[in-house]
Amino acid sequence: MSRLHEGAELAVDHLTKTFGAVRAVDDLSFTARPGRVTGFLGPNGAGKTTTLRILLGLVRATSGRATISGRTYGELVRPTRTVGAALEAASFHPGRTALDHLRVYAPQVGVDDRRCSEVLELVGLDAVAGRRVGGFSLGMRQRLGLATTLLGDPGVLVLDEPANGLDPEGIAWLRALLRHLAGEGRTVLVSSHVLSEVQQTVDDVVIIARGTLVHQSSLAELAALAEPSVRVVSPDARGLADLIESAGWADRVAEDGTASTGTAVLRRVAAAEVGARAFAAGLEIHELSAREVGLEDTFLRLVDERPGHVQAGEEAR
Incomplete structure (x- = not known):
């Protein structure tokens, strides 16, 4: 056949x-x-x-x-x-x-x-x-x-x-x-x-x-569009925020429930660069881990990062 x-x-x-x-x-x-x-x-x-x-x-x-x-x-x-x-x-x-x-x-x-x-x-x-x-x-x-x-x-x-x-x-x-x-x-x-x-x-x-x-x-x-990301945790939330701002890193920050500890996931940056800048700034780091970005993550980022638009139901006829 x-x-x-x-x-x-x-x-x-x-x-x-x-x-x-x-x-x-x-x-x-x-x-x-x-x-x-x-x-x-x-x-x-x-x-x-x-x-x-x-x-x-x-x-x-x-x-x-x-x-x-x-x-x-x-x-x-x-x-x-x-x-x-x-x-x-x-x-x-x-x-x-x-x-x-x-x-x-x-x-x-x-x-x-x-x-x-x-x-x-x-x-x-x-x-x-x-x-x-x-x-x-x-x-x-x-x-x-x-x-x-x-x-x-x-x-x-x-x-x-x-x-x-x-x-x-x-x-x-x-x-x-x-x-x-x-x-x-x-x-x-x-x-x-x-x-x-x-x-x-x-x-x-x-x-x-x-x-x-x-x-x-x-x-x-x-x-090839997959972007690496780094998770960083510091007991100095203010210091971490200042470091992110001064370096111009794209980020999303998620507080872990305490007033002092800062947690951030940084995109398009290597863990080595984050570590070097934190060391130079005298910022204490408790976690610095690189994250693999899969195709599904890339797909979700593409469909989420769109301008506001009326959501259309596929059941519409």
């Missing part, structure tokens, strides 16, 4: 969507390229689902465009053969078997029963093809939903929170499958509100907050 696919570039161009007074998507632009897994990331309410719904022709944009190889979804000649999409929780008839569920969609897509069996094997459900879906776990339902998106063997996959309900083994399986599909040349766009959930899967990241783009790059370039 494995073969090369001609993926399509997904392009979101100055996209804006308002629901009454709520601006769910705000002049958003980004691209997702063939042969790569792109993580579409942002906190809940950032506008991810609204953007994907516009891309798939389910919601009309207020302005801007979202296209697949230069065409809107409605302009595609055979959309189910071009794009496979799974948004939110898929709906299943509990009395149908997994195979029968796919058979319902097969005529619409233009495939036969053999293809239904192929995709069940691809997602690891071939052994339970004859079981009723009503007895499936959430993770098994997620797999069946993914099988449905793959029926038409599309070159583009758009998946909204596909890891929901999967156990660690299932997440590892999903990671390998998405890498395999992208390796065949497909364009894979995966949304998530947790970077750690997809960081071992994606090649590129698109991060949005409050409907606007805050970052787009390769995953490696995002990692």
Whole structure:
């Protein structure tokens, strides 16, 4: 079944969507390229689902465009053969078997029963093809939903929170499958509100907050934005504050509950520099520890450090 696919570039161009007074998507632009897994990331309410719904022709944009190889979804000649999409929780008839569920969609897509069996094997459900879906776990339902998106063997996959309900083994399986599909040349766009959930899967990241783009790059370039930090504790709170001010360090200070002891977490500064300056100033230090900054910390910093904006609920239609 494995073969090369001609993926399509997904392009979101100055996209804006308002629901009454709520601006769910705000002049958003980004691209997702063939042969790569792109993580579409942002906190809940950032506008991810609204953007994907516009891309798939389910919601009309207020302005801007979202296209697949230069065409809107409605302009595609055979959309189910071009794009496979799974948004939110898929709906299943509990009395149908997994195979029968796919058979319902097969005529619409233009495939036969053999293809239904192929995709069940691809997602690891071939052994339970004859079981009723009503007895499936959430993770098994997620797999069946993914099988449905793959029926038409599309070159583009758009998946909204596909890891929901999967156990660690299932997440590892999903990671390998998405890498395999992208390796065949497909364009894979995966949304998530947790970077750690997809960081071992994606090649590129698109991060949005409050409907606007805050970052787009390769995953490696995002990692390069990580800023070291140092935690410093001194029994002389006033002296520590004076040292921070005189050095011009970016910081956030958290008092530990006493009137005299100062605690600070300093960013973009090395522990050695803090120690040297404290020694020169005669400041007593009780703790000086470097902190590693992970990708998740960088992601949270990017989505938190945005100008004030109306928060848009992703459930808005």
